[in-house]
Amino acid sequence: MQAMPFWKNELGRPKDNLTDTATNLRNGWHILEFFLGREDQHLSCALDAYNGSIGSEHWPDEVRDARQTRWRTQPIDW
Secondary structure (H helix, E strand, O other), X not given: XXXXXXXXXXOOOOOOOOOOHHHHHHHHHHHHHHHHXXXXXXXXXXXXXXXOOOOOOHHHHHHHHHHHHOOOOOOOOO
């Protein structure tokens, strides 16, 4: 999730270890959730804000492409 160290204070968790995978993911989710709220649940705009690339569609397009082509989003048919 690449949560930047300044977010620890913003989230009220200054002692969090961002090199811990679970901690980093949890903090990253809270950051994305913040941007989703700020951007009225518009995922592309929230991803732009998260990545610091507001006004560019490159990053959100990369995320959507990865989700559609590389991530399993459907249940496994056992």
